[in-house]
Amino acid sequence: SLTMGVAQAQEPDLSEPPEIDGEVITEDLGSHTLRLGIGLAESSPQYLSSQYFADILDERTEGRISVEIFPNSQLGDDVQMMEMLQTGSLDMTYPSTSPATTYVPELAVFDLPFLFPTRESAVEVMNSDVAQDMLDSFEESDIKALAFSENGYRQLTNSVRPVESPEDVAGIDVGGLTIRTMENDVQLSIWEALGANPTPMAFGEVFSAMEQGVIDGQENPWSTILTSNFYEVQDYGSETRHVYTPFILMMSMQTWDQLDPQYQELVQEAARKSAEYEIQLATEYDDWSREQLEERGMEITRLNDEQVAEFQEAVEEVYDEWAPEIGEDVVEEVQSIVADVQDE
Ligand code: TK8
Structure with a gap:
């Protein structure tokens, strides 16, 4: 056959996205096409989880909210795409926390070296109140920050x-x-x-x-x-x-304000679910990718x-x-969450 001799694309043993459940909004609350620009490639956990985010919204609004994903920094880099969110010229993006510290300086706690001995401790911090406060602080910059997920150990x-x-x-x-x-x-x-x-x-x-x-x-x-x-x-x-750096899935406040409150709630739920899935994929990709790199020389x-x-x-x-600069209180709070996880 024609495909003989063509190397099979190798993939890690990835988890399927969790089944989409939850209430379907059958009422017509308006139609929206959301443009989501991301930095990474189609094969990345960032893209695959964005696709899951899109699928949840599609299914649970009977197609009234669709998400178009633009990978590979084709719409701009993290800094530019966050600026586009502020002006309303882009609906969504998925930057690393590091370039987002210009909006929320406390996020720089994630830039401290050797802070998280385990992935579990990083996830616990991302799920904490101190991290939620950081997401909320984006509102002052006309950005609705929805959820943390994993970029990972660098x-x-x-x-x-x-x-x-x-x-x-x-x-x-x-x-x-x-x-x-x-x-x-x-x-x-x-x-x-x-x-x-x-x-x-x-x-x-x-x-x-x-x-x-x-x-x-x-x-x-x-x-x-x-x-x-x-x-x-x-x-x-x-x-x-x-x-260890996280990602944040975020939306332009101008777009957010155009969504019906029921849609807003759904978008927030879909963001959390896709972030959880992203962390799972990123975990599965990590060691596997290192082995693949070794195989490639x-x-x-x-x-x-x-x-x-x-x-x-x-x-x-x-x-x-x-x-x-970051705030001793924030650094200490994060360190104490990490210590608690390590003691468990
Ligand atoms: C992708 C970036 C990237 C980050 C970097 O948009 O800049 O090195 O790790 O993944 O957010």
Whole structure:
């Protein structure tokens, strides 16, 4: 047959989206087409869960609310799309928390390095009142923030050398790696502390910047490194897990205000359900993506506890610098939630 010899697309053993249940709104409360711009590719947990969000709204409004998803930063990057929400020129987006700190500075707590020893502790914080307050604070900026989900543990990749210590990042005699960071000052501090040359840049520009050698490397979860094809231009990966960052699914307040209250309630419910599904998919993708990257030729360095501790010590100063800015109370509250989860 014609398909013989074509490699099968490999997929992780992904959970099916939960069955769509709950009341169907049969009354005509208006029709809406919502444009949702996202940064990542069609194969990402971000896209697949957005599709589930769309399916819930479609089924439960008899097709009166439809969601059109625009992947791969094609409508803009996180910063631009949040601005489009404010002006009402885009209905929805799904940014990382890091570039959203310009709206809600407390969100920078998620940028602190080595804050979450486990995924469970991060999820517990995302479900907490302190996190809900952060979502509510977006209203002042004409944005309705609906739910947190998982971007995930970030790992370092580069095209120059294997990295197993901060010294490898700083390249004592040969010069520090030029690492793209998110547009966020805490992230910048982390990479300065490690002796890199950090270069903030929008996500959509990262692939070509690496391809052209403008930057040596970047850091993102394994799933993104895989689904955005970064392995094509990055030979080395290190499992640093230096930061865990969330995503936030959000809507323009102008769009939100046009929705009937029953639709608003449904949108909020669908956002929560799709966020839960996203976290599940992201979890399933994580180790699987690392294995896929190894199969595709990336040399991946797993760090032992001592090596992780070296990175942790090198970035300790980031807490001293940023905890007062973020708010000691917020940092302590988050740390106590983490400690409670770890004690269980
Ligand atoms: C996608 C971004 C991306 C983030 C980054 O829009 O910028 O590195 O991790 O996933 O939000």
